[in-house]
Amino acid sequence: MNPPNLDKTDIGILRLLQQDALLSNKQLALELNKSTATIHERVRRLKSEGYIKRSVAIVDGKKIGKSLIAYSQVQLKEHTDSALSSFEKEVVKFPEVMECYHMTGAFDFILRIVISDMDAYHNFLRSKLAQLSNIGTVQSFFVMSEIKTETAYPL
Amino acid sequence: MNPPNLDKTDIGILRLLQQDALLSNKQLALELNKSTATIHERVRRLKSEGYIKRSVAIVDGKKIGKSLIAYSQVQLKEHTDSALSSFEKEVVKFPEVMECYHMTGAFDFILRIVISDMDAYHNFLRSKLAQLSNIGTVQSFFVMSEIKTETAYPL
DNA sequence: GGTGAAAGCGATGCATA
DNA sequence: TATGCATCGCTTTCACC
Numbered sequence: 001m002n003p004p005n006l007d008k009t010d011i012g013i014l015r016l017l018q019q020d021a022l023l024s025n026k027q028l029a030l031e032l033n034k035s036t037a038t039i040h041e042r043v044r045r046l047k048s049e050g051y052i053k054r055s056v057a058i059v060d061g062k063k064i065g066k067s068l069i070a071y072s073q074v075q076l077k078e079h080t081d082s083a084l085s086s087f088e089k090e091v092v093k094f095p096e097v098m099e100c101y102h103m104t105g106a107f108d109f110i111l112r113i114v115i116s117d118m119d120a121y122h123n124f125l126r127s128k129l130a131q132l133s134n135i136g137t138v139q140s141f142f143v144m145s146e147i148k149t150e151t152a153y154p155l
Numbered sequence: 156m157n158p159p160n161l162d163k164t165d166i167g168i169l170r171l172l173q174q175d176a177l178l179s180n181k182q183l184a185l186e187l188n189k190s191t192a193t194i195h196e197r198v199r200r201l202k203s204e205g206y207i208k209r210s211v212a213i214v215d216g217k218k219i220g221k222s223l224i225a226y227s228q229v230q231l232k233e234h235t236d237s238a239l240s241s242f243e244k245e246v247v248k249f250p251e252v253m254e255c256y257h258m259t260g261a262f263d264f265i266l267r268i269v270i271s272d273m274d275a276y277h278n279f280l281r282s283k284l285a286q287l288s289n290i291g292t293v294q295s296f297f298v299m300s301e302i303k304t305e306t307a308y309p310l
Numbered sequence: 311g312g313t314g315a316a317a318g319c320g321a322t323g324c325a326t327a
Numbered sequence: 328t329a330t331g332c333a334t335c336g337c338t339t340t341c342a343c344c
Contacts, residue, residue, distance in 0.1 A: 006219075014219070017212035021176050026320060035330050040322070053213045056306050057172035060208050064161075064169070066308055071258070071265060088302045095309035100302040103226070110226060110296070114308065141265070147243045147255040151211050151306070153221055153269065154250035179337065190313050195339065 006051070009034060011155050013042055014051060018152035021055035058151070066114045068121055069143040072129070073107040075136040083134050084108075090132050096124050107139070161206070164189060166310050168197055169206060173307035176210035213306070221269045223276055224298040227284070228262040230291040238289050239263075245287050251279050262294070 006014070012032045016023055025039045032039065046052045061067070076087060084102070091100055091111065099112035111129075115121050121140070129138060161169070167187045171178055180194045187194065201207045216222070231242060239257070246255055246266065254267035266284075270276050276295070284293060 014212070014214055018214055019209075019211065021210040021212045024320060025322095036321080037323085037331080038329055041328085050215055051218050053215050055176040055210060055212050056174065057169070057176045057210045058208045058306065059169055059173055059308055060205055061308055063206050064308060064310065069256070071256075092303045097303060098305045098308075101224070101226075101298045102300040102302060103296045104299055105296040107296075109302070141258045141260040141262075143256045144259055145257040147257060147264070148247045148252060150253045151213065153214055153216055153219060153253070155219065180339095181337065191338075192314080192340085193312055196311085 009038075010042060010046060010051075013039065013046060015152075015155045017043075017052065017055070018155075061114060065116050068115050068117050069146075070111075070113040070115070070121055071141045071143070072111045072113055072125075073139045073141075074109040074111060074129075075107045075138075076109075076134050077136040078134055079108070087132060087134060091129075094124075094128055096128075107137075164193075164197060165201060165206075168194065168201060170307075170310045172198075172207065172210070173310075216269060220271050223270050223272050224301075225266075225268040225270070225276055226296045226298070227266045227268055227280075228294045228296075229264040229266060229284075230262045230293075231264075231289050232291045233289055234263070242287060242289060246284075249279075249283055251283075262292075 009032055013028060016028060016031060025036045025043065028034075028043075029036045029039045034042075043052075061069075074087075076083060087109070088100070088102070091097055091109070096113050096115050097111050098114050101110050102108065103110050113121065113124065115124060125138065125140070129135070164187055168183060171183060171186060180191045180198065183189075183198075184191045184194045189197075198207075216224075229242075231238060242264070243255070243257070246252055246264070251268050251270050252266050253269050256265050257263065258265050268276065268279065270279060280293065280295070284290070
């Protein structure tokens with residue numbers, strides 16, 4: 001399943017738009033040796049079929065005062081379906097939680113939390129996260145340095 | 156530092172472009188009650204000053220055969236500056252490692268690894284990650300379900 | 311710094327192969 | 328399905344406020 005139903009041109013489009021979503025069809029056409037009309041149709045198809053989910057601007061978190069990134073591992077007390085659903089439903093409401101995954105292994109969920117500083121994190125933990133029902137343990141780890149942050153899949 | 160040196164129009168632009176990088180200046184202008192020329196100048200400034208780092212297409216990993224996401228916690232044996240730098244220099248070369256952070260706490264690095272399946276992960280671990288010098292322990296956790304994956308900072 | 315208008319350029323739809 | 332062409336609309340610049 002690699003490539004699935006994508007030809008070389010489709011792969012090329014995905015590779016290039018993952019690096020820069022603002023590339024014009026003209027630039028893509030030049031790079032991939034196709035006409036702009038062909039590229040236009042391919043891009044339309046890649047979007048309508050869901051290969052490209054969306055295009056977003058990546059903002060510098062530090063420049064807008066989000067200087068602290070935490071990864072918090074959450075273990076729940078109960079693991080019934082309704083307990084899991086209830087946690088998921090509540091945690092996604094917190095704007096500080098930018099990512100949340102249900103995991104295998106020693107804990108249940110991992111959260112990526114983005115916030116201004118440690119005081120704010122402390123406050124978030126005490127007044128928001130720990131207030132949810134069914135929270136067992138929360139273990140927090142903080143990013144000291146970002147070594148690699150890639151949004152583009154290798155193709 | 157919230158807002159730093161950004162006015163309401165700048166914040167609005169960041170908020171909207173974080174949701175959809177392909178919005179036209181005309182659409183932004185309509186939404187924010189400014190002229191297209193003003194929006195054009197503001198967007199140019201936000202990019203040149205680094206508030207907007209880049210614009211990217213978000214591709215559906217599962218549709219291109221990247222069905223397994225792992226978070227792997229790596230502990231090194233030695234923690235000299237050169238040992239840390241050496242690990243960082245090597246690990247970023249792996250295309251499977253889309254994110255890598257140097258962390259506080261019980262382990263040194265957390266890696267987000269995106270790959271086709273568990274067989275491929277096993278192979279990656281044995282033939283690539285564990286081959287790096289100075290690796291102490293690697294603990295792997297796998298994503299069962301994505302609850303929230305947000306790229307936009309709350310503004 | 312913001313605006314409106316003019317000019318240039320790319321996006322978009324279509325007829326054709 | 329891919330292409331060239333023609334039209335339309337947005338981007339970009341500039342003189343002015």
